[in-house]
Amino acid sequence: MSARAHMPVGHEAIEVKGWIGAHKFLLLRRTSQLFFLVLFLMGPWLGVWIVQGTLAGSLTLGVLPLTDPFILLQSSVAGQWPELTALIGGLIVLAAYGLIGGRVFCSWVCPINPVTDAANWLHRRLNLPKGWQPKRSTRLWVMATVLVVSSLTGVIAWELINPITMLHRGLIFGMGFVWAMIAAIFIFDLVVSRHGWCGHICPVGAFYGLIGRKSLLRVSAANRAACDDCMDCYAVCPENQIISPALKGKPGTTPMILSPDCTNCGRCIDVCAVDVFKFTHRFDDHVAAPSDPVPAPEPRAARPI
Amino acid sequence: MPLAGTPLSPQRRRFLQDSARAAGGCVVAGSLLAFLARDARALPAEALRPPGALPEKEFLSACIRCGLCVRDCPYDTLKLAELGVDAVATGTPYFTAREVPCEMCDDIPCVAACPTGALDPGLDNIDDAKMGVAVLVDQENCLNFLGLRCEVCYRVCPAIDEAITLETSHNPRSGHHAIFAPTVHADHCTGCGMCEISCVLPEAAIKVLPVRLARGSSADHYRKGWEEKDANGGPLVDGLIDLPDRLPGPGTDNLATPGGFAPSYNLPGAGQ
Numbered sequence: 063m064s065a066r067a068h069m070p071v072g073h074e075a076i077e078v079k080g081w082i083g084a085h086k087f088l089l090l091r092r093t094s095q096l097f098f099l100v101l102f103l104m105g106p107w108l109g110v111w112i113v114q115g116t117l118a119g120s121l122t123l124g125v126l127p128l129t130d131p132f133i134l135l136q137s138s139v140a141g142q143w144p145e146l147t148a149l150i151g152g153l154i155v156l157a158a159y160g161l162i163g164g165r166v167f168c169s170w171v172c173p174i175n176p177v178t179d180a181a182n183w184l185h186r187r188l189n190l191p192k193g194w195q196p197k198r199s200t201r202l203w204v205m206a207t208v209l210v211v212s213s214l215t216g217v218i219a220w221e222l223i224n225p226i227t228m229l230h231r232g233l234i235f236g237m238g239f240v241w242a243m244i245a246a247i248f249i250f251d252l253v254v255s256r257h258g259w260c261g262h263i264c265p266v267g268a269f270y271g272l273i274g275r276k277s278l279l280r281v282s283a284a285n286r287a288a289c290d291d292c293m294d295c296y297a298v299c300p301e302n303q304i305i306s307p308a309l310k311g312k313p314g315t316t317p318m319i320l321s322p323d324c325t326n327c328g329r330c331i332d333v334c335a336v337d338v339f340k341f342t343h344r345f346d347d348h349v350a351a352p353s354d355p356v357p358a359p360e361p362r363a364a365r366p367i
Numbered sequence: 368m369p370l371a372g373t374p375l376s377p378q379r380r381r382f383l384q385d386s387a388r389a390a391g392g393c394v395v396a397g398s399l400l401a402f403l404a405r406d407a408r409a410l411p412a413e414a415l416r417p418p419g420a421l422p423e424k425e426f427l428s429a430c431i432r433c434g435l436c437v438r439d440c441p442y443d444t445l446k447l448a449e450l451g452v453d454a455v456a457t458g459t460p461y462f463t464a465r466e467v468p469c470e471m472c473d474d475i476p477c478v479a480a481c482p483t484g485a486l487d488p489g490l491d492n493i494d495d496a497k498m499g500v501a502v503l504v505d506q507e508n509c510l511n512f513l514g515l516r517c518e519v520c521y522r523v524c525p526a527i528d529e530a531i532t533l534e535t536s537h538n539p540r541s542g543h544h545a546i547f548a549p550t551v552h553a554d555h556c557t558g559c560g561m562c563e564i565s566c567v568l569p570e571a572a573i574k575v576l577p578v579r580l581a582r583g584s585s586a587d588h589y590r591k592g593w594e595e596k597d598a599n600g601g602p603l604v605d606g607l608i609d610l611p612d613r614l615p616g617p618g619t620d621n622l623a624t625p626g627g628f629a630p631s632y633n634l635p636g637a638g639q
Contacts (some may be wrong), residue, residue: 105438118458119433120484127482133431137483140428147483148431203389207397215404217427219457222403227432228450231458235434238449238457 071186074335087328096172102234103212117171117230118221119151127151130227132269136220139213150362156273161187162326164274168260168267169300169327177244178260181251193258196263198303198323205265225259228267258299271322278343279326283308283317285350288336295330295339305330309338316347373506383622397608407456414453414461415498417445418469419478419490429485430460436477436486442470443478464560470496471525471559494526499558500581501531501551501573508625509572511547514538520562520573529555530561549573553582 075084082089102120104110106118114121119129129151134144144152159167169175211219225243232240251258261265283289287307295309296302304321319348331339410416410423417436420426429491432532437445444467448455455461460477462469470491478486490496499595500521503509511533524531531549549562551573560575575581595603 080617091434110439114438115433115435118431119435121435121480121482129431129433129482134483137428137431142425142483142637144428144429145482145488148484150484151477151482161494197385197389198387200392203393204396207393208400211400211404215401216424217404217456218406219404219433221432222400222407228457231432231434231447232450235437235447236449236452238453239451241450243450 066205069292071294072333074292075294075333078335082240084332087332091170091327092176093286095173095176098112098171099173099230099233102230103177106234114232116227117173117225119148124139125331130157130266131156131273131358132266133218133221133227135269136146136209136212136218137311139209140216140218141213145242159277160273161277162274162279162323164270164272165267166274166279168264169325172226172266173233174226174244174247174264175260177229178251178257178300181248182257185256186297190253190256192251194255194258196255198260198262199303200209201265201268204263205268208265221264223278224266228263239275261300267325275322276344280342280344281308281319281324281326281328282342282346282348283311283331283338284340284346284348285321285336285338286311286317287350290336292335294333294335298333300327300329303350313349318342318347320344372573380454398468408452409454409469410456410461410577411454413465413574414448414455415464415465415469415560415575415577417460417462417477418471418475418493418496418498419481419487420498421485421487421490426485427456427459429483431483431485432461433481433482434460435482436456436460436557439476439480441472441476444465444469462560464499464558464563465571466564468560468564469496471496471557494497494555496557497561497578499560499575499577500553500556501560501575501593502547503556503573504576505572508568509549510567511549514541514544514546516547518547518549518579519565519567523561523565525559525561526555532556582610 072084084300086354100114102116103112112123117130118133119127119300121127127147127150129148131143131152134148134152137144209218209232211217211268223243225240225247226267228240233239247259251260255262278360285304289309299305301321301323304319304324307321308317312332328341331337404427406425408423416423416426417440421429432447433454434447437447437578444462446458446462447458447460450457453461457543473493475490475493475496476483478488478490481488503512503520506512518533521527521531521533531551533547534550535545557580558575562573564574566573
């Protein structure tokens with residue numbers, strides 16, 4: 063760990079690339095999240111019906127059906143084989159996320175992401191302890207539990223508490239007490255468990271992670287030779303257990319972040335002053351030659367506390 | 368205490384402990400979720416599902432709560448249940464007849480919009496829908512039962528003279544008027560709720576109830592003798608002797624008729 067690890071997270075990247083450059087993917091992501099929300103809201107708010115429905119199931123321009131495959135899976139194990147329209151919609155979603163990375167849903171579309179991102183931002187600002195950190199596999203257990211409960215009760219179980227569809231539906235059809243649930247998740251992520259909801263509990267994210275196991279779009283630490291150990295990528299990454307194998311891999315190992323937990327959010331690319339990371343496809347395991355490293359800058363004195 | 372020949376590795380112990388912990392946590396969380404799922408099935412009586420909705424248990428396994436039926440309902444009858452506000456499983460579509468009834472569109476757009484089949488696409492005639500059954504729940508306040516001629520529920524019924532008829536009977540209060548009793552025939556009633564929203568009383572005397580509450584059921588082995596007789600074209604048992612009916616009069620225990628016997632419990636010494 064270099065002396066730069068003591069500097070505020072992302073500070074260097076802003077100095078080198080400018081604020082916009084150091085927040086490029088964050089801005090893109092927020093734009094994308096807003097875009098998908100506005101698509102759904104234009105109907106009820108402005109009467110412009112491009113997309114009808116919610117994230118659970120929608121109809122775009124009256125022809126394109128999209129359905130959440132995890133909900134369809136629960137419905138099937140609950141004993142109800144869905145009609146063709148829903149199945150086609152589910153397959154389209156599966157194919158799309160299977161290609162670009164399952165958890166792209168989490169960081170580019172899911173309306174809960176801004177909530178947990180905000181909690182995590184505040185968590186970092188307040189310098190709170192990371193709190194309860196169950197194993198990363200917990201969400202897979204939760205997912206299995208949801209499927210078992212669905213099959214035993216015959217009810218699509220996760221939809222009884224799924225904050226993603228509840229918030230989305232709340233914005234489009236009427237909130238009720240969903241705001242309390244969202245506040246609970248914010249507080250959970252802020253003081254109980256850092257990255258708790260999206261990183262450890264949410265079975266929807268676990269499911270999307272599974273369908274994106276072999277996805278094409280990946281982040282690669284291609285320029286890992288230039289890494290100056292500032293640790294900023296570890297600080298911003300919501301799933302930072304996935305970085306080391308790619309960034310700190312021995313020569314000859316792939317620089318590709320191949321973990322299905324990666325949400326392809328691109329924050330590591332933003333926050334890296336020496337541009338170690340880049341988006342690429344999974345077969346591009348090119349590593350920048352160590353013979354041409356970006357010279358590591360002089361260590362600076364630690365920030366006075 | 369390690370068993371002979373099977374050295375226990377710390378990794379294995381750790382794995383088993385972790386697995387047990389995760390499984391235990393899942394059982395606890397899953398039980399809570401299962402409780403919620405049970406609660407979700409309790410649909411309030413005044414909440415009616417859209418036409419073609421599968422029976423409630425299957426409905427909750429099929430409805431993905433997308434709201435497409437709500438969007439395609441031209442009369443804004445349907446709405447999605449809001450968390451903590453409506454006592455209906457959150458996000459599922461329903462309507463309240465007294466607020467906005469179902470207008471029974473011929474093309475049934477809500478069913479056409481449903482992507483999963485939670486609203487049965489086999490429903491092609493809205494007259495076959497069974498959203499509930501209207502029941503005249505309060506005869507004491509129904510104006511027609513009081514002997515007036517309100518009849519609004521009968522007039523607005525989309526299946527007038529089939530789902531609701533006016534059955535006349537003698538009005539014993541006035542002694543010389545008729546009572547036109549609005550009478551629901553469940554076979555023809557779709558449960559649209561037009562009668563309920565139109566009832567002129569501050570609280571409707573006729574209400575659409577879920578079929579499970581509105582109806583009894585006949586036992587499988589019951590036969591209506593008169594129907595069997597008609598179908599058979601004559602008595603089913605040959606040589607049946609039709610005995611004369613007992614009429615009130617002398618020689619019977621009908622006290623309202625002069626000459627009847629007093630019942631035994633009124634006799635002296637009968638323990639009363």
